[in-house]
Amino acid sequence: xxxxxxxxxxxxxxxxxxxxxxxxxxxxxxxxxxxxxxxxxxxxxxxxxxxxxxxxxxxxxxxxxxxxxxxxxxxxxxxxxxxxxxxxxxxxxxxxxxxxxxxxxxxxxxxxxxxxxxxxxxxxxxxxxxxxxxxxxxxxxxxxxxxxxxx
Amino acid sequence: xxxxxxxxxxxxxxxxxxxxxxxxxxxxxxxxxxxxxxxxxxxxxxxxxxxxxxxxxxxxxxxxxxxxxxxxxxxxxxxxxxxxxxxxxxxxxxxxxxxxxxxxxxxxxxxxxxxxxxxxxxxxxxxxxxxxxxxxxxxxxxxxxxxxxxxxxxxxxxxxxxxxxxxxxxxxxxxxxxxxxxxxxxxxxxxxxxxxxxxxxxxxxxxxxxxxxxxxxxxxxxxxxxxxxxxxxxxxxxxxxxxxxxxxxxxxxxxxxxxxxxxxxxxxxxxxxxxxxxxxxxxxxxxxxxxxxxxxxxxxxxxxxxxxxxxxxxxxxxxxxxxxxxxxxxxxxxxxxxxxxxxxxxxxxxxxxxxxxxxxxxxxxxxxxxxxxxxxxxxxxxxxxxxxxxxxxxxxxxxxxxxxxxxxxxxxxxxxxxxxxxxxxxxxxxxxxxxxxxxxxxxxxxxxxxxxxxxxxxxxxxxxxxxxxxxxxxxxxxxxxxxxxxxxxxxxxxxxxxxxxxxxxxxxxxxxxxxxxxxxxxxxxxxxxxxxxxxxxxxxxxxxxxxxxxxxxxxxxxxxxxxxxxxxxxxxxxxxxxxxxxxxxxxxxxxxxxxxxxxxxxxxxxxxxxxxxxxxxxxxxxxxxxxxxxxxxxxxxxxxxxxxxxxxxxxxxxxxxxxxxxxxxxxxxxxxxxxxxxxxxxxxxxxxxxxxxxxxxxxxxxxxxxxxxxxxxxxxxxxxxxxxxxxxxxxxxxxxxxxxxxxxxxxxxxxxx
Numbered sequence: 001x002x003x004x005x006x007x008x009x010x011x012x013x014x015x016x017x018x019x020x021x022x023x024x025x026x027x028x029x030x031x032x033x034x035x036x037x038x039x040x041x042x043x044x045x046x047x048x049x050x051x052x053x054x055x056x057x058x059x060x061x062x063x064x065x066x067x068x069x070x071x072x073x074x075x076x077x078x079x080x081x082x083x084x085x086x087x088x089x090x091x092x093x094x095x096x097x098x099x100x101x102x103x104x105x106x107x108x109x110x111x112x113x114x115x116x117x118x119x120x121x122x123x124x125x126x127x128x129x130x131x132x133x134x135x136x137x138x139x140x141x142x143x144x145x146x147x148x149x150x151x
Numbered sequence: 152x153x154x155x156x157x158x159x160x161x162x163x164x165x166x167x168x169x170x171x172x173x174x175x176x177x178x179x180x181x182x183x184x185x186x187x188x189x190x191x192x193x194x195x196x197x198x199x200x201x202x203x204x205x206x207x208x209x210x211x212x213x214x215x216x217x218x219x220x221x222x223x224x225x226x227x228x229x230x231x232x233x234x235x236x237x238x239x240x241x242x243x244x245x246x247x248x249x250x251x252x253x254x255x256x257x258x259x260x261x262x263x264x265x266x267x268x269x270x271x272x273x274x275x276x277x278x279x280x281x282x283x284x285x286x287x288x289x290x291x292x293x294x295x296x297x298x299x300x301x302x303x304x305x306x307x308x309x310x311x312x313x314x315x316x317x318x319x320x321x322x323x324x325x326x327x328x329x330x331x332x333x334x335x336x337x338x339x340x341x342x343x344x345x346x347x348x349x350x351x352x353x354x355x356x357x358x359x360x361x362x363x364x365x366x367x368x369x370x371x372x373x374x375x376x377x378x379x380x381x382x383x384x385x386x387x388x389x390x391x392x393x394x395x396x397x398x399x400x401x402x403x404x405x406x407x408x409x410x411x412x413x414x415x416x417x418x419x420x421x422x423x424x425x426x427x428x429x430x431x432x433x434x435x436x437x438x439x440x441x442x443x444x445x446x447x448x449x450x451x452x453x454x455x456x457x458x459x460x461x462x463x464x465x466x467x468x469x470x471x472x473x474x475x476x477x478x479x480x481x482x483x484x485x486x487x488x489x490x491x492x493x494x495x496x497x498x499x500x501x502x503x504x505x506x507x508x509x510x511x512x513x514x515x516x517x518x519x520x521x522x523x524x525x526x527x528x529x530x531x532x533x534x535x536x537x538x539x540x541x542x543x544x545x546x547x548x549x550x551x552x553x554x555x556x557x558x559x560x561x562x563x564x565x566x567x568x569x570x571x572x573x574x575x576x577x578x579x580x581x582x583x584x585x586x587x588x589x590x591x592x593x594x595x596x597x598x599x600x601x602x603x604x605x606x607x608x609x610x611x612x613x614x615x616x617x618x619x620x621x622x623x624x625x626x627x628x629x630x631x632x633x634x635x636x637x638x639x640x641x642x643x644x645x646x647x648x649x650x651x652x653x654x655x656x657x658x659x660x661x662x663x664x665x666x667x668x669x670x671x672x673x674x675x676x677x678x679x680x681x682x683x684x685x686x687x688x689x690x691x692x693x694x695x696x697x698x699x700x701x702x703x704x705x706x707x708x709x710x711x712x713x714x715x716x717x718x719x720x721x722x723x724x725x726x727x728x729x730x731x732x733x734x735x736x737x738x739x740x741x742x743x744x745x746x747x748x749x750x751x752x753x754x755x756x757x758x759x760x761x762x763x764x765x766x767x768x769x770x771x772x773x774x775x776x777x778x779x780x781x782x783x784x785x786x787x788x789x790x791x792x793x794x795x796x797x798x799x800x801x802x803x804x805x806x807x808x809x810x811x812x813x814x815x816x817x818x819x820x821x822x823x824x825x826x827x828x829x830x831x832x833x834x835x836x837x838x839x840x841x842x843x844x845x846x847x848x849x850x851x852x853x854x855x856x857x858x859x860x861x862x863x864x865x866x867x868x869x870x871x872x873x874x875x876x877x878x879x880x881x882x883x884x885x886x887x888x889x890x891x892x893x894x895x896x897x898x899x900x901x902x903x904x
Contacts, residue, residue: 032371033364073364096225097361098556134817
């Protein structure tokens with residue numbers, strides 16, 4: 001049995017230890033906010049926080065999540081909207097929205113470690129997250145807006 | 152709400168810690184999931200007290216239900232069309248609830264492609280809202296015993312002008328329903344001065360759901376008791392399973408069984424490709440089981456297809472006389488006596504859609520009926536193909552439309568939904584088919600590979616005295632007719648037969664090309680390669696003449712006039728030439744506007760930097776783009792700034808329109824930087840984002856400024872028209888910065904990155 005915490009709730013998993021965390025979240029726990037985009041950690045749609053670090057859940061085996069605290073978009077802010085989510089709405093970032101959960105999780109982790117990221121730091125942190133609709137300009141603006149709020 | 156409906160909703164969105172929230176969202180995104188013995192197409196709007204139109208209903212509590220009959224893939228049409236209804240109704244947007252229609256011909260065309268949702272449904276939406284408003288006024292006037300002409304509406308209320316009496320829409324709804332639905336002529340539309348939402352716009356109705364992960368895409372659809380499927384498909388188009396061994400696959404924990412899917416009967420159209428499906432308890436187990444399949448394939452005739460050789464064939468075709476699709480004057484005679492002739496070949500490879508949500512569909516076949524949940528751009532096409540595949544009536548195919556994680560044209564082609572339906576029938580239980588990214592890249596309906604041969608004779612001032620352009624590309628009709636090899640009018644019109652230049656001698660030709668993969672619509676479609684050829688060749692001629700590319704482009708566009716397409720088959724994107732004439736003055740205007748806004752000719756460009764310009768009309772919208780680039784010694788290309796000017800007629804939602812054009816710059820960036828699908832022995836070489844890269848945040852324009860022309864002309868498209876001129880302007884900017892001419896996409900071929 002693998003024990004882990006998801007959004008503050010203790011969970012145990014008795015399935016295949018190689019199963020990626022993403023599919024455990026989606027198919028077993030029915031937490032469908034984290035998305036499947038590429039399956040090999042290249043697009044960032046599946047990004048969650050594992051012990052506070054932005055992590056690609058599609059390439060994180062359940063065995064590696066054992067004993068860890070996993071936060072998904074569903075648990076990002078218990079009291080409603082996280083400042084990053086508010087900024088995303090304020091700047092009207094999403095188009096189709098499919099990648100945005102991963103973008104938001106990545107951006108929230110960035111702002112946890114860097115209160116006022118520069119353009120270059122934003123590029124470095126966010127270049128693993130693909131948006132095919134092309135909302136990058138607004139993503140950058142929203143991160144800056146959120147940084148203002150979180151500072 | 153009956154208990155049965157609630158139970159069925161719960162059945163759809165099962166379990167998990169977010170079940171309570173999802174239940175509510177299920178209602179909001181899918182409308183009702185009714186028991187099978189009820190009319191499956193019923194919406195809340197249908198059951199409202201007042202429902203004068205299939206698109207609209209008003210409940211006694213004042214709730215206004217508006218049906219979104221087109222698919223939402225990020226263009227905001229699901230919000231923008233209801234906004235038009237709400238405006239004519241004078242409804243309070245906060246009291247509007249949008250419900251998504253299933254596939255049903257009563258809504259008219261539902262194929263959300265071709266950038267025509269607003270254009271084709273703007274009038275219908277206005278009529279729907281205005282009709283309900285008319286009836287609400289009748290009811291209030293009758294109640295007050297005053298003439299209807301003395302009444303008007305304010306936000307969600309009818310007002311009697313002189314006595315200031317007011318009645319809310321909710322309290323009037325039942326009474327209004329007793330009045331006959333007025334004939335269209337009696338219903339007066341609001342004047343522009345009274346518009347609340349049209350032209351001002353609104354953010355997506357789903358915005359909060361999108362940023363909280365509560366939005367439900369096809370990938371998120373669940374049914375109790377469903378199983379998961381992953382399909383190993385023939386690697387070459389038209390291939391078949393010779394034999395297979397699934398022993399190892401069946402040993403994978405969670406794998407239940409394998410199920411063969413028949414190969415398609417040519418032409419492929421939207422049929423499943425065939426192959427072996429692995430059925431499992433979860434998605435990952437299905438993926439793992441599939442890796443253990445051992446299949447021997449009969450690849451069939453497309454095994455001889457190699458994209459390198461094919462490129463040479465296309466080029467050779469375009470170097471010889473082809474079918475003439477438009478002719479003015481006598482180009483040959485003019486070439487014969489010309490002093491200066493320029494020619495160039497342009498090439499764009501196959502392109503894949505790569506929407507962020509891989510293809511996915513959930514199907515339940517039960518009691519002779521198929522119910523589907525799919526991220527589809529075209530639910531009526533789903534009904535067609537599923538009814539054919541399962542041998543049931545179209546009416547017995549119920550297609551629920553989820554949100555789409557991108558579409559770009561791929562999700563207009565429902566082969567993936569048909570797979571789920573076929574598997575559900577074979578399994579006797581709900582089946583969710585999940586495509587991997589690799590499946591999505593390898594089994595696409597690709598944007599056509601195209602070769603364009605351009606030739607111009609120039610006279611004084613470098614202006615063309617004769618112009619010849621020939622294209623060769625495998626046409627989209629090849630998916631419906633294996634013998635189709637020529638471009639059809641619907642795609643030749645896309646920036647090819649409608650070259651807008653004022654030329655004394657012009658010949659436009661198209662040559663034959665046989666398809667070896669499935670070809671299909673991708674955002675902007677044939678405009679991508681046509682605009683690339685024409686707009687980059689124009690830039691070449693400008694530089695050859697030593698002229699400013701902007702001045703030269705304006706010179707070729709010429710004086711404002713309406714293009715005469717006499718003798719040319721020009722469908723004009725399905726719109727009438729009277730309502731949507733091809734006006735070169737509008738193209739000229741956006742070109743001048745973008746030049747002004749971008750500071751064309753006013754800013755100094757250091758070594759390694761440069762700007763490029765291009766102008767193009769597509770989907771009835773006129774766009775001009777200026778791109779600024781910086782290229783360093785390592786050949787790394789940056790895009791500090793992009794300016795786009797567009798005339799799309801009346802723009803209902805400017806905010807969403809700006810977003811579409813910003814996105815178009817990014818989509819175009821991917822095409823130019825890295826867009827290339829190739830094939831070896833009929834097998835697609837690319838598989839995922841490592842070998843089919845799409846643009847990332849550090850590679851895209853740092854700033855895209857979108858300038859919208861204020862216009863009262865009828866509304867035109869906004870989803871696609873931004874892409875084609877961006878691509879050409881980007882390539883022209885690269886030339887300005889480096890002296891390297893981009894004729895062969897992507898730019899990696901020039902050693903640029």
